Every structure is written in structure tokens, then in C-alpha cells.
Amino acid sequence: MKELSPAINWLKRNKRAPFEFQTACWEAYIKGESILLNAPTGSGKTYAVWLGILCNAIAKKQTAKGLRVLWITPLRALTKDIAQAMQLAATEMGTGWEVGMRTGDTDAKTRASIKRKPPQALVTTPESLHLLLASKNYGDFFENLEAVIVDEWHELLSSKRGVQIELALSRLRHLRPTLRVWGISATIGNLDQAKNILLGNQLNGRIIRSKEQKRIEITSVLPDEIERFPWAGHLGIHLLDKVLKIIENSGTTLLFTNTRSQAEIWYQQLLNAQPELAGYIAMHHGSIDFELRTWVENALHAGQLKVVVCTSSLDLGVDFRPVDTIIQIGSPKGVARFIQRAGRSGHGPGEVSKIWLVPTHSLELIEAAAMRQAIKQEFIEAREPVMAANDVLIQYLVTLAISDGFEPHKLYDEIKSVYSFSNLSQAEWQWILTFITSGGDALGAYPEFTKVLVEDGKYIIKDKRTALRHRLHIGTIVSDPMLTVKYMGGGRIGVVEEWFVTKLKPGDIFWFGGKVLELIQVRDMQVTVKRSNKKQGLVPQWMGGRMPLSSQLSEMIRLKLEDVADGNYESDIELKILTPLFELQKARSIVPNRHQLLIESFVSRDGYHAFFYPFEGRNVHEGLASLIGYRISKIASITFSYAMNDYGFELLSDQPIPLEEALEEDLFRLDNLIEDIAASINSAELARRKFREIASIAGLIFQGYPGKLAGMKHIQTSSRLLFDVFSQYDAGNLLLKQSYQEVYDTQLEEKRMSSALERINTQEIVLKVLDKPTPFSFPIMVDRLRGKLTSETLEDRVRKMQASMM
Numbered sequence: 001m002k003e004l005s006p007a008i009n010w011l012k013r014n015k016r017a018p019f020e021f022q023t024a025c026w027e028a029y030i031k032g033e034s035i036l037l038n039a040p041t042g043s044g045k046t047y048a049v050w051l052g053i054l055c056n057a058i059a060k061k062q063t064a065k066g067l068r069v070l071w072i073t074p075l076r077a078l079t080k081d082i083a084q085a086m087q088l089a090a091t092e093m094g095t096g097w098e099v100g101m102r103t104g105d106t107d108a109k110t111r112a113s114i115k116r117k118p119p120q121a122l123v124t125t126p127e128s129l130h131l132l133l134a135s136k137n138y139g140d141f142f143e144n145l146e147a148v149i150v151d152e153w154h155e156l157l158s159s160k161r162g163v164q165i166e167l168a169l170s171r172l173r174h175l176r177p178t179l180r181v182w183g184i185s186a187t188i189g190n191l192d193q194a195k196n197i198l199l200g201n202q203l204n205g206r207i208i209r210s211k212e213q214k215r216i217e218i219t220s221v222l223p224d225e226i227e228r229f230p231w232a233g234h235l236g237i238h239l240l241d242k243v244l245k246i247i248e249n250s251g252t253t254l255l256f257t258n259t260r261s262q263a264e265i266w267y268q269q270l271l272n273a274q275p276e277l278a279g280y281i282a283m284h285h286g287s288i289d290f291e292l293r294t295w296v297e298n299a300l301h302a303g304q305l306k307v308v309v310c311t312s313s314l315d316l317g318v319d320f321r322p323v324d325t326i327i328q329i330g331s332p333k334g335v336a337r338f339i340q341r342a343g344r345s346g347h348g349p350g351e352v353s354k355i356w357l358v359p360t361h362s363l364e365l366i367e368a369a370a371m372r373q374a375i376k377q378e379f380i381e382a383r384e385p386v387m388a389a390n391d392v393l394i395q396y397l398v399t400l401a402i403s404d405g406f407e408p409h410k411l412y413d414e415i416k417s418v419y420s421f422s423n424l425s426q427a428e429w430q431w432i433l434t435f436i437t438s439g440g441d442a443l444g445a446y447p448e449f450t451k452v453l454v455e456d457g458k459y460i461i462k463d464k465r466t467a468l469r470h471r472l473h474i475g476t477i478v479s480d481p482m483l484t485v486k487y488m489g490g491g492r493i494g495v496v497e498e499w500f501v502t503k504l505k506p507g508d509i510f511w512f513g514g515k516v517l518e519l520i521q522v523r524d525m526q527v528t529v530k531r532s533n534k535k536q537g538l539v540p541q542w543m544g545g546r547m548p549l550s551s552q553l554s555e556m557i558r559l560k561l562e563d564v565a566d567g568n569y570e571s572d573i574e575l576k577i578l579t580p581l582f583e584l585q586k587a588r589s590i591v592p593n594r595h596q597l598l599i600e601s602f603v604s605r606d607g608y609h610a611f612f613y614p615f616e617g618r619n620v621h622e623g624l625a626s627l628i629g630y631r632i633s634k635i636a637s638i639t640f641s642y643a644m645n646d647y648g649f650e651l652l653s654d655q656p657i658p659l660e661e662a663l664e665e666d667l668f669r670l671d672n673l674i675e676d677i678a679a680s681i682n683s684a685e686l687a688r689r690k691f692r693e694i695a696s697i698a699g700l701i702f703q704g705y706p707g708k709l710a711g712m713k714h715i716q717t718s719s720r721l722l723f724d725v726f727s728q729y730d731a732g733n734l735l736l737k738q739s740y741q742e743v744y745d746t747q748l749e750e751k752r753m754s755s756a757l758e759r760i761n762t763q764e765i766v767l768k769v770l771d772k773p774t775p776f777s778f779p780i781m782v783d784r785l786r787g788k789l790t791s792e793t794l795e796d797r798v799r800k801m802q803a804s805m806m
Contacts, residue, residue, distance in 0.1 A: 003030050003059040007051035010093050019044060021210040026052035028208065029147075029180065030059065036153070036183040036195040039210035041343025042351065045184050049149055050086050054093050057120075063096045066144035067118040070172075072165060073151045075316055076103040076125060080294070082151070083123040090121070097121060102128045105290050115141065126156070126164040127475040133171060134399045134471055145176050150198060152316050153183035154336070157194050158383040160476035160697070163392045166197065166418045171400075173200065174414055181205075188336060189382030189552070197385055197419040214353060216342045216375060220368045220574050221246070221358045228584045229778040229801075230362035236329050237265075239358055240273055243327060246356055250325035252300065253307045256341050257329045258547055260285045260311055266329060267309045267514045280306035283514040286313045287482075288494040292513065309514075315340050326353070330360040331367040333617075333646070334550040335374045336381050361779060362581060363647065367549075369572035370556035381550045388741070389420050390432065390734045391697040392476055397436055397459070398699060399474060401452045402467040405460035408433055431734055433459070442730035449700070473703055478693040485512060485527045488520060493529070501527055509534050549617030549646040551752055557647075558594040558615050565593040585775045589768045597763045600777055601659060602770040610657050611777045613648035616756045621649040623677060623748035624756070630680030632662045643784035650780045659767060668760045677750065683743060684727075690747070691739040692719035698735055 004026050011018055018026075021037070022044060028035050029052035039045045053069055062068065071086070073079055079101045090097040100119035102111060104127065114122065118141060124132075132138055148169060156162040173179050183198045185191065191207060199205030221242050247253045247270075255270075257263045267283045282296045282305050293313070299305045303322035308314070315337070326345045332338045342355040357368045374380070393415065400406045412429055415421050434440055437459070439449030451466050452459050461467055482495035493513045501522055504510065508519045509532050517529040549557075560575065564582050569575045575582075585591050592598040592613060600611040614624065621644035629640040629651050636658050643650040651657060677683075695701050701718045726733040744750040773781060781801070 001027055001030065003055050006058050006093050007047075007055050010051070010089060011047075013092075019048075019210065019212055021208055021212070022048040022051070024208050025049055026055055029053060029182075030056050032178070032180060034181045034199045034205040036185055036191070036198060036205070036207045037210075038185055038187060038191055038207055040212060040214035041186065041340065042214065042346060042353070043210055043212045045210075046082060046085055046151075047089065049182055049184065050089060051093075053121075053147060054090055054095050054097070057095050057097060058093065062120075065098075065117060065120070067120065067122055067141060068144055068146050069121040070129065070145065070148045071121060071123045071151065072129060072149065073123060073125060073316075074155045074161065075152075075313070076105055076290075078151070078316055079103050079123045079125070081297070086121060086123070095120075099123065102132075104128065126161045126168070127477075129168050130164060130396070130399055130474050131471060133168060134403050134467075134474065136403055138403055139175055142172060142175055145172065145179065147180040147182060148172060150181070150183045152185070153194060153198055154185040154188045154383055155316060157188075157197065157385055160386055160389050160392050162197075163386050163389045163418070163420045164396070164476060166420055167392070167396045167415075169198075169200065170414045170418050173417075186336065186340060187378065187380055189380050190384075193385070194383065200417055200419075212350075214339075214343065215346075216339065217352055217354045218342070218368065218372050218375070219354075219356050220365055221356055222365070222573070222577050223359075223362070226362050226578060226580055228581050228775055229773075230581070230775065236358050236360040237269055240269055243356075243358060244270070244274055246325065246327060247307050252303060252305060252320070252322040253325040253327055254314060254320075254323055254341075254344050255307055255309045255327040255329065256314075256332075257309065257311055258332060260287055262329060263309050263311050264511045264514070268511055268516075270307065270309070271514075277306060280304075281514075282308045284308055284310040284313055286311070287496065288513050289492045291492075292494070314344065320344065324354065326355040327358060328355060329358050331357070331364045331371070331553075333367075333547040333553065334381055335371060335379065335552050336383075336550075337547075338371050339375060339380070362578060363775075363779065365574035365578055366557055366560055367553065369574040370553055370560050372572070373560070374552055374556045379552050379556065381552045385419055387420055388423070388738065390428075390738050391694040393421060394432060394436060394698040394735075395470075395474065395476075397432065398451060398461065398470050401436070401459050401461040402470055405458040407458055409457075428734060431732070435734075440730055440733065442725050442733070451699070469702055470699060473696070473699070476697050478696045483522065483527050485517070485529060488528055488530050493517075496527065548619040548749075549615075551617070551755075554616050554646075561591055561615070562593040565591045581775045588770060588772065588774045589776070590766060592766065595763055596766050597760050598776075599659065599765065599767045600770055600774060601657065601767070602772065604773075607652050607654045608657050609773075609777070609781075610651045610659055611648055611780060612651075613776060614756050614760065615647050616752065617646050617749075618644055619747065619749045620753050620756055621645070623681070623750070623753050625649040625651065626680040627673075627677055627753075628662075628667060630676060631667055632657065632659075635662055635665065641784070643780050645780050645783055647776065648780060650777070650784065652784070663765060663767070668757050670754065670757055670761070673754060673757070674744075674750070677744070677748065677753075681748070683740060686743045686747060687736075687739040688720060688723045690742050691723045691735070694735050694739050694742070695719045695722055700735075 004023060007026055008018060021039060025035065025037060025048040037045060037048060071082065073082060083099050083101045087099040090099060098119040099121045100114050102114055102122055102124045132141060150165055156165060169181060181199050185194055188194060195205060195207050221239050223239060255266060257266055263283055263285050271277055271281060282299065284293055284296045296308060300308060300320045323345050326342055328341060332341065342353040346353040359365050416424055436452045437450060437454060438444045439446060443449040452461055483498055483501050484495055485493040496512065504519050506519055506521060510517055516532045516534060518532040520528040520530060563571050564575060569579050582591055589600055590598060598613045602609055625642040625644055632638060638653050638655055640651045640653050696703060700722055726736045
């Protein structure tokens with residue numbers, strides 16, 4: 001097609017040539033198609049879409065002002081990088097197009113300028129898009145819109161932010177029936193479903209796949225000596241010298257951790273071990289101030305940094321060409337996440353991505369071997385879409401009500417076209433409409449919950465205060481109240497969660513943002529600090545916890561253990577180095593193959609232990625432990641304490657556990673599963689905790705104004721009160737039902753638990769009665785102790801336990 005020549009010539013001037021999938025995308029865009037693009041990180045995905053848009057603009061001589069393209073990214077950190085790349089191409093190809101940015105960090109003057117004179121392309125986030133829909137006469141802003149591009153769709157698909165995008169697209173399609181919708185996605189297990197959800201009912205939507213294969217080179221950092229009784233969390237730092245050598249032999253390294261707390265620890269440890277890194281090491285995570293994160297990103301681009309310690313804040317498509325090495329601290333617990341992080345290095349087309357995995361305990365080396373096999377077989381996780389997110393729908397309806405209002409009979413079919421609400425019944429729709437107008441059966445007597453008025457059949461909000469409060473909290477990311485950390489002189493460092501600060505008193509030392517700080521005072525949601533010369537301090541912790549093992553990685557681990565059970569240690573270097581651990585496991589018990597479920601029991605001074613090893617991940621094991629404990633307690637009057645990790649779980653009691661009798665009575669039966677799960681856990685308390693997030697998204701709890709956010713105690717009290725009121729007076733409340741459903745779906749992973757039980761029912765149950773713990777049981781025992789002891793006391797206790805078991 002001659003229309004493609006501007007893109008081809010531009011690439012040629014930059015000493016590049018287009019890939020086949022790129023030209024296929026350009027042609028599809030010019031033809032007016034909607035596409036889901038599937039291509040590996042660093043293969044030129046952005047230009048595969050953007051250059052086609054520019055070619056179309058040149059061919060049709062589109063130079064006039066007015067928004068034509070919305071580019072949605074999941075992270076604010078991505079907007080600047082993407083917008084700069086888009087603007088460069090637009091300028092050098094002579095289109096005359098302007099590329100703008102609008103995120104939560106955009107100042108009021110720039111936002112007003114964008115609204116008054118929209119650029120031809122706008123890079124934004126799901127939350128900012130909904131803020132645009134909350135504006136009066138928003139239809140005028142979008143009147144020339146021809147395409148919406150959703151970047152990193154795989155990251156958004158399985159979250160409520162994905163539902164936000166689905167709802168916004170349904171509105172934009174109504175305004176612009178010929179709208180092109182494009183998505184950019186990494187490989188996931190349900191790519192066809194991802195396409196259908198994003199593109200909706202557009203009959204011409206299809207997937208374009210890149211034939212370019214990204215080579216990933218995975219190397220495990222191996223300890224000099226393998227502990228035969230491993231435990232989680234300590235080994236990584238013991239490999240610090242090996243990590244420093246990798247950094248020394250690399251150009252620029254991104255060192256990924258799974259939590260922000262872990263990032264703070266590794267930053268300090270690297271700097272303490274090698275002070276000459278000062279000035280060449282930085283940290284990047286979501287709680288660090290935006291200006292500091294921007295400085296780090298710019299320094300990475302310029303090749304000024306040797307190493308950046310980071311979290312998922314740098315997971316996605318920011319293009320840092322100087323980065324040639326990735327170090328992952330601890331298993332990322334998922335194949336897709338591992339591939340995503342590996343792709344941060346060797347970011348250019350055809351380059352090799354190099355990633356080193358640093359185990360935090362010996363058994364994580366099995367995960368490294370499993371990860372390598374999963375990538376080789378392209379055995380990658382599916383991203384399950386969120387269904388019936390009524391809290392997001394309620395927020396969206398209020399958003400429409402504060403802009404131009406809506407007429408329910410016209411909007412219903414539009415909402416039904418959204419995958420998340422495809423099963424929305426008329427009765428549920430009427431409940432939601434009643435809820436936003438009168439607060440439903442339980443809250444009708446309270447004016448603050450009667451937000452929406454009905455005038456001549458149109459649902460609308462006229463109260464300016466209500467509209468302002470709603471706009472301030474549009475979004476689905478809910479965290480604990482954050483306090484701003486500032487120096488006495490006023491410099492802002494970032495934010496920490498309120499619950500961490502409440503444990504501190506003036507004079508206490510803590511690490512944050514790579515700095516050692518002393519607390520001066522806490523006042524008005526602001527933490528005032530000064531620099532400290534002390535070496536020791538507390539590390540802030542943020543809610544979120546550990547990531548559970550994915551189902552794909554679980555399956556691969558079971559396959560790798562089958563190699564071990566068969567005596568095949570040579571297939572992977574990781575299995576070979578773990579030989580002493582596996583041999584001790586076999587000597588005391590067995591290493592189960594994939595057709596076996598191992599149960600171990602023994603007696604210690606702590607009581608009677610039973611360990612089960614489904615290898616299904618922490619979340620599933622949490623639910624299974626409660627379920628199995630409940631079923632055993634129906635046989636004999638017995639109480640348990642529980643512990644679990646990604647490989648198995650422990651039941652501990654002060655009296656003998658009737659395992660043989662329980663197995664004879666079909667302990668793992670699928671009959672009455674939902675009822676038994678509900679009886680085995682405190683489902684009301686779990687749902688009450690989940691409800692806090694749902695109530696915040698639905699706008700039932702006002703979280704405060706900027707600089708004067710509501711405290712955690714207020715939010716918890718309000719959500720608990722509302723939950724109890726709904727439970728007593730409005731049992732049919734859809735938000736109440738949603739809180740219980742989310743507990744089953746996300747916290748307990750009920751579907752995956754059911755699949756695990758189905759698998760277990762096909763396996764041979766191997767019960768081993770032992771004298772001593774095994775290498776598999778030991779880390780679970782240590783996890784049980786972790787919450788009771790300080791880190792120093794825990795390490796001392798572990799050493800004594802290890803010595804007693806030899």
C-alpha cells in the first residue's frame with residue numbers, strides 16, 4: 001500500500017526496517033479495523049500501532065486540531081515515555097500532530113488547556129479517562145475521536161481498572177459508532193477472550209500476532225552450599241556478593257523485588273556493601289514521590305545509573321535502552337510476570353533479554369527450573385476478567401450523572417454490551433438505580449446517600465459539593481490512607497501507609513526512599529523527618545503481602561518434582577544443586593510424583609503436626625487448610641492452628657489428628673464444597689474486610705480532600721457499620737453479595753481450589769508417619785513462627801531447630 005510509505009521511509013531514516021506484523025497493523029488501521037496486537041516486549045509494538053495512525057492522517061490530510069486518538073496506559077510512569085516517542089515520530093513525519101498527556105500528576109493549567117484545545121492524540125490512564133467523562137458536554141471533546149488504543153491490555157484485563165476501560169469504551173462507541181478499538185497485549189493463556197472483551201461486538205475485530213520470538217536467557221544465582229532445611233526470606237541477602245558481581249559486570253541493571261519493603265532493604269544492603277555505588281544507584285517504587293521517580297527514569301534513559309532497585313512500578317513498557325541485565329529477587333510466582341520483567345533488558349528488536357533469579361530460599365530454585373520449562377513450552381497464565389463489578393458500575397453511573405446525566409432505558413443495553421455486566425438482569429439494574437438515588441432499603445433515611453436526582457426521566461447530580469467529592473475519588477485502586485513524608489525543610493520524599501506510622505514514636509529511625517530517616521512528628525496526615533546517620537532502622541511495610549504461585553507455575557513445579565522422584569537430577573542445574581536436600585527428603589519421606597499427594601505427620605514439643613503438599617500456591621492452601629481442618633473436626637472434637645506456603649500447608653493440634661479415619665471418610669470430596677468452605681472460614685469477617693474496598697469504590701465512604709484524607713480508623717468504622725447495616729436490613733444488597741463473591745474468587749481462589757481437589761481425587765494419597773520434620777515441612781514450620789518472633793530471634797530459633805533435626 002502506497003499509504004505506508006511515510007512510515008517505511010521514517011524507519012529507514014532511523015536505520016530500521018519494518019517487521020511483517022508492523023506493516024500488517026498499519027494496513028489494518030487504514031482499512032478501519034479493530035485489532036488486538038500480540039507481540040513480545042521490545043519488538044516495536046508502539047510503532048506497529050502509532051505509525052499506522054500517522055500514515056492514515058497523512059493520507060487523509062488530517063491536520064486540524066481536535067482529539068482523534070486516545071492512548072490508554074495502565075501506569076502514569078509510562079505516559080511520558082510513550083508520549084515522547086509518539087511526538088518524535090509525528091514531528092519527523094511532518095504530520096503537524098500534537099501529542100498530549102493527562103494523568104493524576106498533570107497540573108490544573110495543563111488539564112484546562114487540553115480541555116480547551118485538545119491535541120490530536122492524548123496519552124492517559126483509565127482514571128483520567130473517566131474524569132473526562134465526568135465533564136460537562138464531554139461529547140464535544142470526543143466528537144472527532146477515531147481510535148482508542150489500550151496499551152498493556154493483559155495487565156488491565158483481570159482488574160477493576162479493566163472494567164473501567166470496558167465501561168468507557170461502551171460510552172465512546174455510542175458517541176462514535178465507527179470508532180476503532182485497538183489493544184496491545186503480551187502473550188497470555190486466554191488471548192482470544194481478551195480480544196473479545198476489549199473489542200466488544202465489533203465483527204471485524206481480530207488478533208495480529210508477531211512472528212518475532214524474544215529470546216530469554218535465564219540464570220539462577222546458586223548458593224555455594226545448599227541448606228537441607230530451607231526457610232523463606234533469608235537466603236537472598238546471603239547472596240549479596242554474587243549479586244554485586246553481576247551488577248559490576250553489567251552496563252545498567254534493574255534489580256526487581258516483589259515488594260516495596262524488599263526494595264528498601266536491598267537498596268540499603270547494596271549501598272552498605274559497596275559505598276562507591278552512591279550516585280550510581282537509585283530506587284523506584286510507587287510510594288516514592290513522583291518527581292524523584294521521574295528523575296530516576298530520566299537518569300536511566302541517559303545511562304547515568306549503574307543499578308536501580310525497583311518493584312512492579314517498572315514492570316511495563318518503559319523503554320530503557322541502556323538496561324542490559326535484570327536481577328529478580330525471589331521467584332515472581334508467575335510465568336507472565338517473569339517474562340515481562342526479563343523484557344526490560346535487551347529491549348530492542350532481536351536483542352536477548354538476560355535475567356538472573358536470586359532465590360530467597362533453596363526451594364525457590366525449583367521454581368527457576370519450572371519457569372524456564374514453562375517459557376520454553378509457552379505455558380503462560382490466563383488473565384481472568386472481573387465479572388459483576390457492581391461497585392465500579394455504581395461509580396460510573398454517578399460519573400455520568402455529574403456530567404450530562406443519563407436515561408436508564410437508553411443506557412441499559414450499552415451497559416449489557418460490557419463483558420463484566422453481560423449477565424446484568426433488569427432486577428439488578430433497577431436495584432442499582434434505586435441505590436444511587438435513594439440509598440436502597442437500608443440508607444433511604446440518610447440524605448448523604450441520595451446523590452442522584454431524577455428529572456424528566458434523566459438521572460443527574462446538580463449539587464456541586466457532591467460532584468467535587470466524587471471527582472476526587474474516581475478510580476478503583478484502594479489502599480490504606482497514605483501520609484506524606486517530608487523533610488523539616490519541606491522537601492517531599494513520598495508516602496507511607498498510616499498503619500506503619502502509628503507504630504513509630506518521635507526519634508525512631510526508619511528507611512524510606514533509600515534514605516535513613518528520623519521521625520520528628522506526625523501531624524495532619526504529614527510525617528516530618530530529618531536525615532539520620534544511624535545504620536539500623538525499621539523498614540516501612542505496605543499492604544499487599546506475598547504474591548501467590550500461579551496455576552501454570554504450580555503445574556510445572558509438579559512436573560519438575562516428578563523428575564526428582566524418578567532420580568533425574570541432571571535436567572536442570574537447579575535440581576542438580578538441590579540433590580542433598582532431595583536425598584534427605586527421600587530418606588525421611590518421599591518426593592511425590594505428579595500422581596501422588598504426600599501427607600506427612602509427626603509429633604514435636606509444639607504438638608501434633610500434619611503437612612499436606614498440593615503445590616498449588618499460598619491462597620489455595622489457605623482455603624484448603626481451613627476446609628480440611630473443618631472436615632477433620634467433624635470427625636473428632638479438635639482445634640487447629642494453620643500455616644502455609646506455596647508448596648503445602650500445616651495443621652497443628654494439641655491432640656492426635658485422626659488422619660487415617662478422615663481419609664477413609666473421603667476427606668477431599670467435592671460434595672458440599674461451597675457449604676463446607678463457608679463453614680470452615682469466618683466468611684463474614686473476610687467479606688467485611690473486602691467490603692471496605694467495595695464501599696470506597698462505590699462512593700459510600702468519603703476518603704477526604706487532598707491533604708486532609710480520612711484516617712484508617714474512620715474508614716474502617718464506616719465500612720464496618722455499613723456492612724452490618726446491609727447484612728441486617730438489606731440482605732439482597734448487591735454490594736454485600738459482591739464482597740462475599742470476591743472473597744471466594746480472589747482471596748480463596750475457590751475455582752482453583754475445586755480444580756485442585758478434582759486432581760487430588762485422581763491421585764494416590766501417600767501418608768508418611770515420621771519421627772522428624774523433612775526439608776519440605778521445615779519452611780512451613782518457620783512461617784508459623786514468623787509472626788511471633790523478631791527477625792533476629794527467628795534466625796536464632798531456626799538455627800537451633802536445624803541443629804536438632806540433623
